[in-house]
Amino acid sequence: MLEIIKRAREIAEVIRRQDDVLIVTHIDADGITSGAIAFESLNRAGIDCDIVFVKSLDERFIEELSNANRFVWFTDLGSGSLDLILKHDVDCVITDHHSPANCYYRFQLNPHDFGYDGTYELSGATTTYLVAKYLGFNYDLVSIAIVGAVGDLQDSKEGRLLGLNRKILEEAVEGKFIKVVRDLRFFGKQTRPIYKMLEYTFDPYLPGISGNEKGAIEFFESLGIPLKEGDLWRRWIDLTPEEKRIVISELVKICIEAGLPIKLIKRLVGETYILLHEEEGTELRDATEYSTLLNATARYGYCDIGLKVCLRDRDEAFKKARNLLRNHRRNLSNGLRLVDEIGIVELENIQFFHAGNEILDTIVGIVAGMCFSKANLNKPIVAFAYSEDGVKVSARATQRLVERGVHLAKAIKVAAEKVGGQGGGHSIAAGATIPRGTEEEFLRELDRIIGEQISKIAKH
Numbered sequence: 001m002l003e004i005i006k007r008a009r010e011i012a013e014v015i016r017r018q019d020d021v022l023i024v025t026h027i028d029a030d031g032i033t034s035g036a037i038a039f040e041s042l043n044r045a046g047i048d049c050d051i052v053f054v055k056s057l058d059e060r061f062i063e064e065l066s067n068a069n070r071f072v073w074f075t076d077l078g079s080g081s082l083d084l085i086l087k088h089d090v091d092c093v094i095t096d097h098h099s100p101a102n103c104y105y106r107f108q109l110n111p112h113d114f115g116y117d118g119t120y121e122l123s124g125a126t127t128t129y130l131v132a133k134y135l136g137f138n139y140d141l142v143s144i145a146i147v148g149a150v151g152d153l154q155d156s157k158e159g160r161l162l163g164l165n166r167k168i169l170e171e172a173v174e175g176k177f178i179k180v181v182r183d184l185r186f187f188g189k190q191t192r193p194i195y196k197m198l199e200y201t202f203d204p205y206l207p208g209i210s211g212n213e214k215g216a217i218e219f220f221e222s223l224g225i226p227l228k229e230g231d232l233w234r235r236w237i238d239l240t241p242e243e244k245r246i247v248i249s250e251l252v253k254i255c256i257e258a259g260l261p262i263k264l265i266k267r268l269v270g271e272t273y274i275l276l277h278e279e280e281g282t283e284l285r286d287a288t289e290y291s292t293l294l295n296a297t298a299r300y301g302y303c304d305i306g307l308k309v310c311l312r313d314r315d316e317a318f319k320k321a322r323n324l325l326r327n328h329r330r331n332l333s334n335g336l337r338l339v340d341e342i343g344i345v346e347l348e349n350i351q352f353f354h355a356g357n358e359i360l361d362t363i364v365g366i367v368a369g370m371c372f373s374k375a376n377l378n379k380p381i382v383a384f385a386y387s388e389d390g391v392k393v394s395a396r397a398t399q400r401l402v403e404r405g406v407h408l409a410k411a412i413k414v415a416a417e418k419v420g421g422q423g424g425g426h427s428i429a430a431g432a433t434i435p436r437g438t439e440e441e442f443l444r445e446l447d448r449i450i451g452e453q454i455s456k457i458a459k460h
Contacts, residue, residue: 007109011107016047022065024077025074029147030148030152031075035051040132040138083103098124099425111163116163150290159266185267187288192236200329205258248268252265264377273286294309300324336371342355346376364383369381380408381395397429398428408430419435421434
């Protein structure tokens, strides 16, 4: 921890010497919050800055950055492309948590360089926050750092934030920015009618309830829990502690009867993070809902809207973000229905589906992750969708698969490069872009590598 703080201070000093900075960040909740933290801390320090959101870094873009001759702050990306960044001599600092390229750079803050796991122990936003802390009085930015970590599913392993994220969470609690509450870990607790919250829950998949409005309504009616109070639909936050206990108990029973793994069932309840400075009953009050709202802006090319929300625009930007969120949830639901129709194909060590043009390349990874609730939990899921520059590949594993030796980032990087593409990410979630028509060869190679990863651990 001391070494990480020392590096964060060094990077902050490098940034402080700049007159103008270009922030380059990723297009997801962790990327938007990372970029917002960098943007706000630079503004407060009196340093001119601009921000650019990108899906990934390729050599052409990095070459353009080099030719622009601007100082760059990479947030939530950069580590996996460090070899190209150094090759083109881009003047920069990096605050990232993805698996780094095999080369050293002094002005990079990445948990992997210090023996921590960037999948669970530090996100792009929390890494960036560590640097922002030493740029000035930026302790209030800790709230959106936690939102970024939650948006990156860093709390999914044990239903709570771990490692260095936990240290930063403790800061947020001590500063009275965030309250930690043990509760149901479903989306929509602050904003949705209780039956809608369950209807739109697909992780885990609740038989007879998920995607089934009538089933969700009947679930509450069978428990004698009123859906309305007067003319108003009741939300989860409106229920009494006893009503919540009854609902959770019945949901656990349904999951057990459906044969879901105990580990998955245990994740129904865990830590939730309440942003105390946000209005109750809005998507911004709960870190999970906040991060989903940001993802909805990012996945449809409106990262600037998400950025404005992070920078406390509660008027026009917030309204637009809510509209995008409604559209996002509808698209995810349609995506799951499509996968049901086309089916998931199993190979020896992996399983996959190809959505073609039917699911946006920016959300196909989310759909893939949601499919675990009704797919084979013993094999990683690989999803394909067409994109402007080829085929987007998104892969998801479970924590149990990672413990068995699966490291998706390493496997996907090799398989993608073999077919002329690029890839990277984390052990549990990774992605790539490959040329159209190379999917079969890519799958063969990935299936082989995953098999080797699992057998290697099995031998030990």
